[in-house]
Amino acid sequence: MWKSFGRRTDFADLLLLRCPHWLASGAAGATSSSPLNAHRGADMSASHVQPRALAAPTSGWLLSPSFDLTLVVGSALLALHVGIIAVFAKHPSVVPIIFLFDMWLLGYHHVVSTFTRLCFDKKSFQEHRFLVIQLPLIVIGATAGAILSVGAVRLWMDGVAVVSATQLFSAGQWILPTTYLYWQWFHYTRQSYGIERMYRRNAGEGALINDYFTTRSLYLVAGVGILYRAWQGQSTFLSMEVLHLPITKSVLFGVAAVTAVYLAMWLGHSLWAFRQGRLAVPHFLYVCTHHIIFFVSYCLIDNITSGWLVLNVWHNLQYIMFVWWANNRQFKNEVDPERKLISTLSQKQHVVAYFGICIAISTVIFFGLKGMGSLGGVQGAVRWSLMVSMVMNFHHYVVDGIIWKRKKQKPAVTPVEVAPMAS
Numbered sequence: 022m023w024k025s026f027g028r029r030t031d032f033a034d035l036l037l038l039r040c041p042h043w044l045a046s047g048a049a050g051a052t053s054s055s056p057l058n059a060h061r062g063a064d065m066s067a068s069h070v071q072p073r074a075l076a077a078p079t080s081g082w083l084l085s086p087s088f089d090l091t092l093v094v095g096s097a098l099l100a101l102h103v104g105i106i107a108v109f110a111k112h113p114s115v116v117p118i119i120f121l122f123d124m125w126l127l128g129y130h131h132v133v134s135t136f137t138r139l140c141f142d143k144k145s146f147q148e149h150r151f152l153v154i155q156l157p158l159i160v161i162g163a164t165a166g167a168i169l170s171v172g173a174v175r176l177w178m179d180g181v182a183v184v185s186a187t188q189l190f191s192a193g194q195w196i197l198p199t200t201y202l203y204w205q206w207f208h209y210t211r212q213s214y215g216i217e218r219m220y221r222r223n224a225g226e227g228a229l230i231n232d233y234f235t236t237r238s239l240y241l242v243a244g245v246g247i248l249y250r251a252w253q254g255q256s257t258f259l260s261m262e263v264l265h266l267p268i269t270k271s272v273l274f275g276v277a278a279v280t281a282v283y284l285a286m287w288l289g290h291s292l293w294a295f296r297q298g299r300l301a302v303p304h305f306l307y308v309c310t311h312h313i314i315f316f317v318s319y320c321l322i323d324n325i326t327s328g329w330l331v332l333n334v335w336h337n338l339q340y341i342m343f344v345w346w347a348n349n350r351q352f353k354n355e356v357d358p359e360r361k362l363i364s365t366l367s368q369k370q371h372v373v374a375y376f377g378i379c380i381a382i383s384t385v386i387f388f389g390l391k392g393m394g395s396l397g398g399v400q401g402a403v404r405w406s407l408m409v410s411m412v413m414n415f416h417h418y419v420v421d422g423i424i425w426k427r428k429k430q431k432p433a434v435t436p437v438e439v440a441p442m443a444s
Contacts, residue, residue: 081224081303084346089303092342097310100335104317107327116327123330127337128410129383132417134344137379138424141363152420160416167200168193194408195262201411202258202329203247203266208418209336210243213311215425216343217304224301229294234287235308241280242312246319248273255325259407263325284312310335345375 082089103123107116140146140153169186172193176183183189217239224230251265252273287308294300314335322328348367357364366375390409 081220081228081301083219083223083303084349088342088346092339092346093303093307093310096335096338096342097314099338100314100331101317103334104322104327104331107330108322108324116330119330123334123337124410125383125387126380127334127341129386129413130379131337131340132413133379133382133386134341135417135420135424137344137348137363137366139420141366142360144359145363149424152423156419157416160419161412164197164412164415167196171196195264197408197411198258198261198263199265201414202250202263204418205333205414206243206247208414208421209332210240210315212336212340212421213243213315214239216339217307217311220301220304220307224304227299228301228304229290229297229299230301230304231287231290234283234290238280238283238287239308239311241276241283243315243319245273245277245280246315248276249320250325250328253325258325259329260326261407341376341379345372 080086083092103119107119110116136153138145139149146153169189170193172189172191173183175192176188181192214236217235221230221232221235248266248268251268252270254265255263257263291300291305314332318328318332318335322331345367348363349369352360352364352367354368355364356368365371366378
């Protein structure tokens with residue numbers, strides 16, 4: 022078979038020959054330079070039109086190498102270092118203390134970052150009034166109702182008489198960390214996909230990126246992670262009771278096998294792009310960090326809470342930086358008279374003031390909530406902060422799903438002149 026091509030075909034060529042449609046998802050004109058066309062080139066006559074020259078890939082950075090490397094590599098390294106400390110810490114209070122610092126400097130901060138796009142100016146507040154005022158009340162009410170309802174059902178099934186709301190809350194509070202476990206996994210995965218898409222769009226025309234295997238490997242790696250946690254079935258998450266989906270070993274191994282295939286295909290295509298000198302390096306680095314963080318957080322670290330801490334630090338820091346970048350790009354280094362505060366803070370020269378204000382607001386939230394739960398010591402403060410943080414994050418997840426959707430532009434309708442019918 023391979024002799025018909027006149028030379029040995031390596032793995033990257035095999036991928037392209039088996040699946041020629043991959044190149045359609047890469048850069049425009051990429052098919053013309055594939056090994057398949059290279060083999061055909063010797064047989065083509067001079068009368069055929071020669072393919073146009075491909076442009077070299079652009080840098081692919083969102084802002085600058087220093088900013089992007091901090092966003093992509095720096096956030097991953099910080100998260101992995103936190104994981105190392107959490108795994109090898111000998112004192113039981115180390116992980117709770119790390120968690121409190123994470124909530125203070127990153128967790129609440131990343132929620133505040135969302136509000137910079139909702140209510141840091143009068144116009145934004147008017148546009149998003151429902152998300153700022155009514156939606157939090159709906160989320161709080163729905164969460165409390167779910168906990169009490171689940172608690173009532175559980176007590177009824179156990180044949181226990183209900184005597185107080187506290188009893189209902191205690192019996193039904195497992196729904197809170199259980200919902201959070203799976204919803205935050207979906208939210209983190211979707212955010213990662215969104216950032217990957219930004220790097221994809223910024224990669225330039227000359228870059229070779231296979232969207233088919235990139236997106237599928239991204240979702241599958243995350244999917245294997247949450248399936249593995251469900252299969253593990255650890256009874257507590259963030260010191261609270263949690264229930265898991267009933268995942269069997271055969272299902273887990275089957276999905277893991279499919280994931281390994283897609284990862285191999287994605288890596289094979291990336292290696293081929295590198296050999297062609299058309300690898301989108303920032304995009305490739307980001308996808309690599311996604312795979313590493315999700316694998317370490319869900320599969321490599323045995324304890325579910327320590328693994329979550331790695332993923333949470335990575336997600337929070339990325340989101341904080343990404344929102345600032347989005348604000349900066351929106352205002353294009355200009356002050357908008359209708360959004361004076363946020364457009365001024367989003368300028369590069371005011372980056373310290375921007376993050377200072379966000380951290381100050383986070384500090385007020387953190388110490389206010391910490392004071393309300395401090396009667397139980399460090400563990401009590403952690404538990405209280407956790408429950409409030411989960412509810413705040415539920416609101417954050419809903420808001421994020423609304424404000425970050427790209428507006429689809431309707432295609433312009435070109436008037437069509439109808440020629441008069443011939444008589």
